[in-house]
């Protein structure tokens with residue numbers, strides 16, 4: 001039977017490359033987006049070119065009710081939920097003393113709480129199926145910390161603890177839960193960085209290049225595949241060697 005994958009933040013960047021990769025693997029894909037309907041539709045079209053079904057669903061991952069409605073939509077459309085990629089994420093960078101409560105909350109609520117809402121809703125479905133893969137997108141910053149990103153790093157470190165806890169909780173139901181921690185990936189999120197910051201980051205990458213979204217999507221595709229059936233609770237760093 002054709003498998004179904006949900007990719008949050010599938011309209012752009014790493015999420016789009018992941019949706020396309022999973023479609024190449026023969027999965028139907030639900031592309032969750034926040035505001036960029038046109039971009040989400042472009043991802044859907046690209047997935048369909050690989051001969052699978054795909055839909056775009058508008059859903060703010062911070063909104064638990066909207067998440068429940070989105071999951072119902074996916075189930076009605078495709079029947080099962082086999083892979084969940086919690087990828088939607090934002091940054092609101094700033095030094096601690098200048099960081100507002102609002103910016104702290106937005107980042108935690110989107111990156112971490114959104115991951116909780118989607119995982120909870122999908123795990124209920126996967127537990128009945130007695131199979132499933134949940135892949136959470138963390139960051140090397142969640143491992144090493146980063147000045148000016150206390151909110152973001154806390155959200156990503158939280159994702160790592162969340163991932164390991166779910167792996168222990170859901171393993172007996174045949175559900176694998178892993179995290180992928182990207183380094184410096186060329187997307188809208190990093191486009192805003194100054195050339196000075198980019199150069200400093202590059203100097204710390206042994207492979208001497210930044211990642212394309214596809215570099216991350218390939219690792220996610222592996223963890224979503226049957227080849228990773230005995231891997232759970234892991235954090236796979238995909239960063240050209242930056243963080244070791």
Ligand code: NAP
Nearest residue numbers: 009011012013014034035036060061088089139185187189
């Ligand atoms: P991006 O290009 O900025 O795309 C962000 C995606 O998240 C978009 O699809 C956006 O939807 C979606 N999104 C944001 N807020 C949302 C919300 N409240 N509800 C639903 N969707 C929401 O980001 P990216 O660089 O591909 O990053 C993807 C993930 O990788 C993030 O979790 C990020 O933290 C992580 N990561 C990125 C890097 C990097 O170097 N780029 C490094 C490490 C980790 P719309 O298009 O509708 O706005």
